[in-house]
Amino acid sequence: xxxxxxxxxxxxxxxxxxxxxxxxxxxxxxxxxxxxxxxxxxxxxxxxxxxxxxxxxxxxxxxxxxxxxxxxxxxxxxxxxxxxxxxxxxxxxxxxxxxxxxxxxx
Numbered sequence: 046x047x048x049x050x051x052x053x054x055x056x057x058x059x060x061x062x063x064x065x066x067x068x069x070x071x072x073x074x075x076x077x078x079x080x081x082x083x084x085x086x087x088x089x090x091x092x093x094x095x096x097x098x099x100x101x102x103x104x105x106x107x108x109x110x111x112x113x114x115x116x117x118x119x120x121x122x123x124x125x126x127x128x129x130x131x132x133x134x135x136x137x138x139x140x141x142x143x144x145x146x147x148x149x150x151x
Contacts, residue, residue: 064109069094069102074111074128075143078136081127111135 053059065071069091076082076090088099103126106112111132117123128136 064106064111067102067105069098070106071139071142073102073106074132074135075139077112077126078128078132078139081125084124084126087126106132 065074072091073087076087084099084103087103088094088096091099094102103112103114107114107126110129113127113129113132115125115127117125
């Protein structure tokens, strides 16, 4: 068997799946990859996600090191999200997934 395809519960594929396995995470990363986004802007683009679920998914992506959260001490407070260096490294994978989906799925 090819060593690069050897399965284990702690292999790289499972590690990635644990990080981006949430229902909205891939879409959020794809949307934020284009440019820094404000929380309100993200909420408007994803109307089917509740505010608490959006906050949860963004916080998890932040704690996993894919997103950077910047809070500006203004009234009202402004919160912006951008990709970290690790998140930027994931963009080519997102691009490949996007292209595969466009070509192969209806």
